[in-house]
Structures are given as structure tokens and as C-alpha cells.
Amino acid sequence: MNSTVLTLAEIFARLSLLAFGGGNAVLPEMQRQVVEVHRWMTAHEFAELYALAQAAPGPNMLVSTLIGWRVAGLAGALAATLGLTLPSCALTMAVASAWHRFRNAPWRRAVQAGLMPVTVGLIAAGALLLCQTTTTGWRTAALTAVATALFVGTKLHPLLVLAAAAALGAAGLLGG
């Protein structure tokens, strides 16, 4: 096993235990590690892999699979995916039965309510970082704005919106 694979496993394992509020909360840190610290790809390529993972079925954290695969092949894909998932799974399994007992404890509510705005900030940061690379002009900016409104305001299936956006682009309507 080479050192890149081990590094991938280590980075994603750390992300796993920092992902308060779900996988998207560590998107900014994932991008920082992959793009800025290790320089495995550009921010643009990162955004592309994220988009590809969104368009595929399954949990949205499949972006880890794609990053690992791009960096170190199949071993990298497994290292990144298992790194991102196993530590938090182990923790969840370890505390699952204790959790029920503290259902109404005030500290549990304080922790949940207190971390919620942090999660909001983290996911908003991830969104901004992605937008920075995927907004290439006023047309893609408008597309992002309209798609956001559709995701928030309607019950349209997300995949329909993603497919329509891809079709608009493929038809050459979003500019070069």
C-alpha cells in the first residue's frame, strides 16, 4: 500500500469525525485538503467531481469515492470512502443505545441546537466555494440562482433540475 492511499485514508477519517451536520459540512475542509494542502487537483476539478457525484445514485458523499479514485485508483477510492464512513459509523454504533436514555436531557438539546448554526455556516461555506468555481459568467450565475430557487421552493425532483441544467449546457446555451 503506497503512502498516497494512506494519506487519503487519514484525511478522510479525520473529516469523518469532524462532519457535524452530515457529509456536506466537511465539503470546505475536503476542498482545502485536496486542492490547497495536497494539490491533487484544481478547485475546478473538485467542483466537477462533486457535480458528478450528485448526478449519480446513492449517498451524496460519493464525492469521496471519486476523489480517491482520481488520486490513487481503486485503492484510493476505497481508502477515501471507508475513511469518510467507518470512523463515524463506529462512533454511532458505540453510542446508539446510550443515546435513547438521554433523549430529554437539557445538555443534549443545548448541543443539538448550539451546533446547528455551525452546520449552517459550514454548508453555506461549501456552497460558496463550489459556486466560485462553477460560476463562469452571468449565464451560469443565473442558472445557479434559478436552480436554487427551484430546489428550495418546489418539490421538483432534484435529478430533473440537474438533468435540465446539463442539457442547457450541452446545447451551448450557457456560453463558452
Added chain:
Amino acid sequence: MPNSGLADAAAATPGLTELFTGFLTVGLLGFGGVLPWARRMIVEQRRWMSAAEFTDLLALCQFLPGPNIINVSAALGLRFQGLAGAAACFVGLMAAPMAVVIAAGAVFARYAEVPWVRHGFAGLAAAASALVLATALKIAAPLRGRIDGILVALATLAAVAWLRLPLLPVLLVIGPAGIGITWALRIGQPRAASGR
């Protein structure tokens, strides 16, 4: 494990094969978010858990770090079939989507330079950004009117997106601050007139 005592709990304990196939279906159907599909399969179709049990398990998985749905699958598998059950759920949920996404990545890498593929991908990526933006807006909705929560969210946003600080120190500072503020303003005051 203490039984939750809910009367409408699972009719029968699912075996390893059922756990695997249940989550396999969810993984393959779950375009643009797996959670609604998982809930439908677990609560409505296969009746492994009551709605209340599922909500409580989900709350745990949202409270702990990590991808929520993956934590749900592992905890559910563990409850019914121990570690082997957790593994069956996990592999069922992840294996097929991983294969699909790697295949899609390989195809994309091969045709990335074809102009209409590249342009189509620019559109897809813009919409994928919108999906994260929409998630942020949706989960921010309960912050309306909560000045302290909005400030904590903005501080996190600035530290991570603007200053590009590493996540661990940011969480070590802002996490306890957010919890402390919430405790001081909302929960640690039993006499405060709250909706509860």
C-alpha cells in the same frame, strides 16, 4: 439493548439478506438524496422500525459527525444483526453506487474534452452548487429571528470560506461557543417563558 417499548415496532427481525437487499434498493434508487428513500423502505415498506424510532435514530446520526444516512444504515444493521448486520447494510448501501460513480467518472474523464460534454458538465456543476446552496438555505430556516444563531453561522462561514482556516481549530472554538450561547440564552433558564 433496552427495548424502546413502542407497540408498532418491527413485525419480524430482518435477516442479513433482507438488510442487504433493502439498502441495495435504497442506494440505487436514491438520486439526489437517499434519506427519503431510506425512510420509506425502513418505516413504510418493510416496517423494520416505527416512524418515531426512525426519527430518534436519525436525530442521533444528525447529532454525531459523519454522513447521516450511512450512520443510520450501520446503527440499524447493528440493532438487528450485530456487526454482520451493520456490514450488510453498509455494503448494500454503498457498493452499487460506488461502482456506478466510478464508471461515470471513467466515462467523463474519457470524453471530458468533447465540447458538448464539457458544456453540459458546466451546467450540471452550476446546478450541483445550487443543490448545496439550497441545503444551506433550508437548514438555515429555523435561525430566522435568532440573532445569536445567525452570528454563529456567519462566524463559521467567514472562518471557513473567507479566512480558509482549518476545520478542527474552527470547530474547537466555535462549537463550544455555539453550545454555550444556546445554553445561556435558551436552555439554562428554566423560568424563561419558552414554547416547551
